[in-house]
Amino acid sequence: MMNLSRRFISIIACLAVQTAYLLYYFYKYGWYDPIILAGYPFVTLxxxxxxxxxxxxxxxxxxxxxxxxxxRRSVPDRYRKAQRLASETGQMLLVAVIDCNQFKAINDRFGHRKGDEVLAEIARALLRGIPKRGTAARWGGDEFVVIDLCANREQAETVIDRLQSDIRSRSAAADVPFSVSVGWTLSRDAAADWEQLLSSADAELYTRKSKTST
Incomplete structure (x- = not known):
């Protein structure tokens, strides 16, 4: 959902300039032109x-x-915000990497349009399953990352299980069946390095993918 705050900032700033001009005009000439007042709706628009x-x-x-x-470009900033929140609340940092299995085969068999629909369905599951404090991002191609805060490992497992369950439900209802593999890691250290956590989650992801492919 798009943030509307800058619209309000713009309106307030422009109305402040218009009002300052009106006061200046009145102070200098002892009266004001009604056209200035009539201009307020136009300035607001x-x-x-x-x-x-x-x-x-x-x-x-x-x-x-x-x-x-x-x-991908916005993820480092989102991670820094999660670090600050983790430091304030004492919660653990959760970093997960989600990869769509056999995505190239989906594109080859059903076409890129269907492939895009699959990515969009995975994204809807992430948007639904990750709270506002967290971050769901498209890392590149068919790979996604999640950043969230959890009180303990059990809560993190619940978050991941819920995401996977939602994705399975969406796959069952879709024209093109799909599945994902997930690798994740937790850190009690709010100052933990992003690249290190990402690498750890990524390693678990590919361990899981290698097990399912054998």
Whole structure:
């Protein structure tokens, strides 16, 4: 969902400038032109449009167009925010990597359009299953990452199991069946290095994928 705060900032700023001009005009000449007052609705509309373009620019700078998830470029900043929250709450950092199994075969057999639909379905499951404090991002191609906070390992397992269950349900209802593999890791250290946690989750992912392929 697109943040609307910049629209309000733009409106407030433009109305403040308009009001400052009105007060200056009145202070200098002892009266004001009614046209200035009549211009308030027009200024508000212009400010709203400017703010809307600003909101869109920021949204698409950090979002993946196909899935609506955060994009790879925005993940480091989201991770730093999770670190701060983990430090404040004493919770553990959860990092998960999700990979769509046999995605190339799906594209080859059903076409890239169906492949995109599969990625979108996985993204919907992530958006539904990850709380607002967390992050679901498209890392690249058919790979996704999740960042969240958990009180303990049991809670983390519940989060992952819920995601996988939702994805299985979506696959059963889809035209093209699909599945995912998930690798994840936990850290009690709020200062843990992002690349290290990602590497650990990635290693578990490929261990799981190698087991399922044999």
């Amino acid at each position: 212009i400010a709203f449009w400017i703010g809307r373009q600003w909101d869109k620019a920021v949204y698409y700078a950090e979002r993946d167009v196909l899935t609506g998830l955060y994009n």
